[in-house]
Amino acid sequence: MTLRFTTMIVAVAASASTAFAQAPAPAPAKAPNANAIIDIKGMTPEQRSAAILAQYSEPVFDPQSAQRTEDAIKRYKAIAAKGGWPAIPAEAKYAAGAEGADVDLLRRRLVITGDLFTVENTGPYNDELIAGVKRFQLRNGLLATGLVGPRTLAALNVPVEKRIQQLEASLQRMQALGFKFGDRYVVVNIPAAYAEAIEGEKVVRRYRVVVGKSEKPSPTVTSQINNVNLNPTWTVPSSITKHEISARMRKDPGYLARMHMQVLDGRGNALDPASVDWSEGKVPDVTVRQDPGEWNALGRVRIDMPNSYAVYMHDTNQRNLFANDYRFDSHGCARVDNVRDLAAWLLKDTANWDRTQIDLGIATGQRLDIKLTKPVPVAWVYLTAWMARDGIVQFRNDVYDQDAQLNEASADIKAFLNPTSEPVTR
Numbered sequence: 001m002t003l004r005f006t007t008m009i010v011a012v013a014a015s016a017s018t019a020f021a022q023a024p025a026p027a028p029a030k031a032p033n034a035n036a037i038i039d040i041k042g043m044t045p046e047q048r049s050a051a052i053l054a055q056y057s058e059p060v061f062d063p064q065s066a067q068r069t070e071d072a073i074k075r076y077k078a079i080a081a082k083g084g085w086p087a088i089p090a091e092a093k094y095a096a097g098a099e100g101a102d103v104d105l106l107r108r109r110l111v112i113t114g115d116l117f118t119v120e121n122t123g124p125y126n127d128e129l130i131a132g133v134k135r136f137q138l139r140n141g142l143l144a145t146g147l148v149g150p151r152t153l154a155a156l157n158v159p160v161e162k163r164i165q166q167l168e169a170s171l172q173r174m175q176a177l178g179f180k181f182g183d184r185y186v187v188v189n190i191p192a193a194y195a196e197a198i199e200g201e202k203v204v205r206r207y208r209v210v211v212g213k214s215e216k217p218s219p220t221v222t223s224q225i226n227n228v229n230l231n232p233t234w235t236v237p238s239s240i241t242k243h244e245i246s247a248r249m250r251k252d253p254g255y256l257a258r259m260h261m262q263v264l265d266g267r268g269n270a271l272d273p274a275s276v277d278w279s280e281g282k283v284p285d286v287t288v289r290q291d292p293g294e295w296n297a298l299g300r301v302r303i304d305m306p307n308s309y310a311v312y313m314h315d316t317n318q319r320n321l322f323a324n325d326y327r328f329d330s331h332g333c334a335r336v337d338n339v340r341d342l343a344a345w346l347l348k349d350t351a352n353w354d355r356t357q358i359d360l361g362i363a364t365g366q367r368l369d370i371k372l373t374k375p376v377p378v379a380w381v382y383l384t385a386w387m388a389r390d391g392i393v394q395f396r397n398d399v400y401d402q403d404a405q406l407n408e409a410s411a412d413i414k415a416f417l418n419p420t421s422e423p424v425t426r
Helices: 045-055 063-083 101-112 128-138 150-156 158-177 236-249 321-323 339-346 355-363 404-418
Strands: 186-188 194-199 202-212 222-230 261-263 285-292 301-304 328-330 334-336 368-381 385-387 392-393
Touching: 045 202, 063 392, 101 128, 128 150, 128 392, 158 368, 158 385, 158 392, 158 404, 186 328, 194 339, 202 339, 222 236, 222 328, 222 339, 222 355, 236 285, 236 368, 285 339, 285 355, 301 339, 339 355
Parallel strands: 186 368, 202 328
Antiparallel strands: 186 194, 194 202, 202 334, 222 301, 222 368, 261 285, 385 392
């Protein structure tokens, strides 16, 4: 697995004052509820899914995404041509009712990118300005508090040139993906750490996901979901067996038994863990498999999507991770919040497998493999910038530092294909 964040948005301004306008603003869009998610940690998986879906129903990735992202690049290049936007001082303090140069600067900053529309050049930190901050936060994957904290300040101060680079890198990925969209499909946007189920060009389900750590990144991949496994076993990847299982067994010989894991030889026969050499530097020639159950790392549901990276979507026995804002904590696979709901959506055209039947199947404790009547296309994408159908330009953090790498490679290719008389130095 190779390759190295919450979502939703709101409306962009219809127009800005002549003093502040830097580029044409899109027509006003219907604003989602910025307060839809209030206490993620106190919500059930079902409540989290409903709340984030209520915020926004436009997909991250659809057949027209590339064309719209090209339009967004033009928009941001027009902003760059007029000087970009001002930086907000690190020492700036914002509170309701506050006035002064810093508040005026923030107002100007938000007007330039269409997060705020006002004819006032100065004034207090009022409800209108707070709403503008929330708009900005939502389209940058930040919690919509209306307060300018460290993360919001950092996002405000990303220069326009960096935003253009993000858009250009995302566009290249969209164009290269070759994804075959269907009327029903699933998208996981890795930097946003969300999964979307799209049907009839609208997001009908949205889930928080936990994706790969920076050192074990989730890959971009396209496939088709063809099976849902209830009460799956987990065959531990050999790299985890070599580095993590072996280290645990050296310290705690009872670890495998406590974790309901079996050791198998090449023919699938069970071995006594004590007969295996777990010494450091050794590569145990065995397979480690975890039995089904609440202890299983895949939880109770696995969504199969054959691909060369051997990654998939699944439940987890660490469901507390879904309440975190930073959800990059897997070995490359995607753990899905409220995964039973996703399974029910995937299986809605498969006879006798509605949500009730899924729950009953899980309750048996036995592994059940359910073949979808019609496979559902799935794409794991790495998009740090895109424009949705409502004209909202969204950004997410480049968690794996891939944008700069892609843009640098593209520049090298262009230099090779279009050599100049002057050597390129760096």
